[in-house]
Amino acid sequence: MRAHTGDWIxxxxxxxxxxxxxxxxxxxxxxxxxxxxxxxxxxxxRETVFFPGPEAHLEFAGKSAAGGHQT
Incomplete structure (x- = not known):
């Protein structure tokens, strides 16, 4: 998983x-x-430090939920 600041998890x-x-x-x-x-x-x-597991995926900034892709 590779993310950028502003992406959604x-x-x-x-x-x-x-x-x-x-x-x-x-x-x-x-x-x-x-x-x-x-x-x-x-x-x-709240803000936390998060280590994503297999149940997590990314929605990239600037993409809609339907148009976002998973990593």
Missing amino acids: VVESLHLGGERRRGQIVRLEHPDGSPPYVVHWTDHD
Whole structure:
């Protein structure tokens, strides 16, 4: 997974009926765009350091959710 500042990370729920989390990447820890990322989460209005797992995918800045591609 390679991200840029401003990209969105979406984390799908691992449980049936669970909520999807969405946050914007506000800072990269590595210049090549590899994890971890500092993410501002929309559901809690907080920033955390995030290491994405297999349930996470990126929506690239400037692309719609339908037009974004996964990495």
